[in-house]
Amino acid sequence: MTTRTPPSTRFADTVARYLGRRFDRRGFFARSAVVGSALAVNPVTYALRPTTAYAAICNCNGSNCDCGALCCDGYTEFCCTLTGQNTCPPGTLLGGWWKADGTAFCNGPRYYMDCNAPCNGCGCGANGICSGSCSGTGCGCAQGDCNNRKSGCTMFRYGQCNQHVPCMGPIVCRVVTCVPPWAIEPSCTTTLRIDQATAGHDRPCLHRTVGSLDSAVEVAGGVRVQGWALDFDTQDPVDVHVYVDGRWAGQGLADRSRPDVGAAYPGYGNGHGYDLTVPAAGGGVRNVCVYAINKGAGSENALLGCRQVRLANPFGSLDGVSVGEGTIRLTGWAIDPDTTGPVTVHVYVNDKYVTEAIANRSRPDVGATYPGYGNQHGFDVTFPFGPGRHRVCVYAINVGDGTTNPLIACRTVEIGVPFGSLDSVAPGPGRIAVRGWVIDPDTAAPTRVRVAVDGQLAATLDANLDRPDVGAAYPAYGSQHGFAGTVPATPGSHQVCVSAVNIGPGPDPLIACRTVEVRSGNPFGSLDGAAAGPGVVKVSGWVLDPDSDSPVTVHVYVDGRWGGQTVANRPRPDVAAAYPGYGPARGFELTLPVAAGWREVCVYGINIGAGTTNPLIGCRSVFVGGAPFGSLDGVAAGAGSLRVTGWAIDPDVAGPISVHVYVDGRWAGQGLADRPRPDVGAAHPLYGPNHGFDLSVAAAAGSRQVCVYAINSAGHETNPLLACRRVAVP
Structure with a gap:
């Protein structure tokens, strides 16, 4: 069906297009809103003098607001400012919507919806807009505040929503969301209108x-x-x-x-x-x-x-679970908030009731944490149980107004079957190192473990090394249950599995498996730093060769020419932590004499084993020498004098340099930056700590500008200003 555009609408659109050329990029909707309002508020003025249509709104409908106030910008206030809710107020109708793209609020399009007043039976003529008097809707700044946009003034309807309602009153307020209007109000169509001028309109209540x-x-x-x-x-x-x-x-x-x-x-x-x-x-x-x-x-x-x-329900903690030869021991505490007396705890194993205990043992730590209940709330219960893996749970039994007997905690234990941990599997040159612990619940004596590589037995190790952490976790068994050893392995990927040797009847359980890569080939490492000193460069880092336990030789080149060599055998615990199969002695440091200027320093690792080349470890560009630098840390004024403190270094020399002091642009004195400054030495280790200065110079009373300069020892560059300070000399 073809819909005809009413003559009044065609007239409004024509005038809107005309105004669009005069209204500075306000967008189609802004123009249409102005036209709609002007036709309703001041049709004679608009018809005779169309250029004053915006002014017909900019008078703020008789308010005392300035034309630059929000109340006068031609737009309607958000509903959340009026009611606190980002929804159309009760009694209003959604009359239409538009979109603004690229807003900062929705990470994409934002949708604005007009909430129009009803007409309540009033006629509205051909333009479909009735007066606010039909619904008692007043026109003015929202909440009477010039800093709010207007409410109930704009006589306009976009028309994509509630199209079955032929007449609507003025716009009461606006709703804005990141959600398309048709997803909120089923009567809204998807017909698109755009007003980019509203993209920045916002209120805190919308978020x-x-x-x-x-x-x-x-x-x-x-x-x-x-x-x-x-x-x-x-x-x-x-x-x-x-x-x-x-x-x-x-x-x-x-x-x-x-x-x-x-x-x-x-x-x-x-x-x-x-x-x-x-x-x-x-x-x-x-x-x-x-x-x-x-x-x-x-x-x-x-x-x-x-x-x-x-x-009101009891609460507590299951602090310890240990197994002995055919027994399980549980320790912990429990309190019922309704009494200072002890409570009963029930023990379930594999979801079946086994035993109970009274939580009446002394626990000063619990009494200190919950002082109103006293100390007598600990429990310690041991009971026999058969071999296997079991789930043990402890419940506190309610004695007061609580509604349940709450679960304190559950633990899984093994009886009769060895258990333990494979803590680490570390590849090294032609080998794999394993470490862990194992306990057989049938005895406190050490047991053994079998190590298999790719399914083939590679070694049997005694689990008798001291492991205080294991002893603390399982005090009934002691601490002599650790194992550690190495097995041979060719380069490549391998699966390493460790099983416990069962002392009593039953299988030898698998403790764990790990997949590791035994490396081979060229050395690798890192050039961590290259620092310039007085006529030198210091390089540091680490290198290892995957085929050898021996330290790697490193060669250093400066600007493509031979500079020197050293051996990577210094302690590097961080490297040992990352590559535990190779040990910590993989670090290197080397200081080389070099000429002043920009220098490119490159480090190579020298291959020991099966590799094919001496790989580049890294290169750094450093600047050697240059102008002095430092800091003016403080200026203190005394009677007729000034004390200046700080530090200065000349990159060309390791020794101290002079500093000159000027007061109000005039020479005041000099001194040597040779005092101990451990902080400076820590920050610039190649120059040492003796670069501080502490000088006193004469100065007349009054406000004085003090400037300190570092004097270049080479004599061929500038003497840089360290800093200036203004102080009052008494």
Whole structure:
């Protein structure tokens, strides 16, 4: 069906195009809004003198605002300024929309929607716009403030939304979102209008995070909070942070389905609910607060709500689990907030009740942490159990107003089957080193491990090395359960597996497998630094050859010419940590004499084994020599004198240099920068620490400018200014 454009609309469009040539890039919508308003507010003036149509709005409808105020810029205020909500106020209708591209607020297009007043049965003529008096809508600056744009003044309708409503009143306010209008209001069409002039329009209330803390209840181990949160700047879920008694307790993502939220905020989707549990130890009333974390252009994280939750369920800790010969031992503590007396703990193994204990042993540490309950809340229970892998769980039994017998903790233990850890597998030259520990629960004596490479037995090692950490974790077995050794390996990728040798009946369990690469070929390493000194360059770094335990020789070239050599045998613990199979003695340092100027220094590693070349480790460009440099650290004024302190270095010499002092541009004195300055020596180690100065010069009373210069010892460059200070001499 073809829709005819009413004559009044064609007339308005014609005039809008005319005004567009006079209205400085305000865009089609700005022109149309001006025309619509002018026709409704002052049609005679507009018709006779079209160039004053903008002025018909710029009078701010009788207010005392200046023409430069927001109230007079021709646009309508955002709804959130009026109501606090970025939605059309009750009783208004969405009349149309436009888009602004490339805004800073949505990382893309932003959509603006007009909320028009209703006509309430008034006629509106051919232009489809009725007077605000039909709905009691006044015209003026929003909330009577010149710093707000107008409300209820613009008589205009874009028309893509609610097209079944023939008449609408003036625009009350605007809604702006990152969500397309048709995703929010089903009656809106996708017909595009653009106004780039509004791309920078913004209000802080458009970037709020909103939501609710619907509930906060005690659960086993803490507090469960439920609610919803969303950020007006995005459809993505936001983080929520939980605080208990003002302290951080946990966080989660508000990404659960909440159709009610989706219905209340169409276009943002349903995935904005949260449901998370945070720990909250101790009894009594806890203040639980939840915040929505702003992820858009806003600066505030909204408080969603606070609730007071009474914690009445028991709480505690399973501190230790150890196994003996056919036994399991558990230690820990438990408290019920409703009593200072001891509570019972129940032990389950593989989900079946096994035994119980009274938590009445002295635990001064627990008493210090929870002083209102005393010390007698520890438990220590040992019970027999058969071989195998078992899951052991401890529950605190409620004696008061709590709602449950909460789980304190669960642990998995092995009885009768050796267990342990393969801590490291480190390739070296033609070998692989393994390290770890193993315990057989049937005995406190050491056991053994088998090492296989690519499925073939390579070695059997005794697990009898001292491992204090293992002894601390499993005190019933002692600490003599560590193993370490090497097995031969050819270059390439290998799978290394370690199994424990079972002393009693049963299989020899696999401890772990690792895949490693045994390297071969050319040396490799790093040129970490090249520092210039007085007529020298110092290079440092590390090199290793994957085919050899021996240190690598390094050759140094300066500007493509031979400079010297050294051996990479200095301690480098960081290299040993990265390549544990090669040890720490892989570092090098070498200081070479060089001429002044820019120098390119290159370091090569000299191949020892199967490699094919002496590879370049690295090159650096350094400048040797140059003008002096330093610092004027302080100027202190005394009666008729000035004291200046600082330091100075000439890159051409290791010794001290002179510094000259000028007061108000006139020579005042000089001295030698030869005092100890360990900080300067640490920053410039090739020059040593003796480069400080501390001089006193005469100065007349009054405001004086003090300048200090470093004197070039070479005599062929400038004497650079270190700094100037202005001081008052008494």
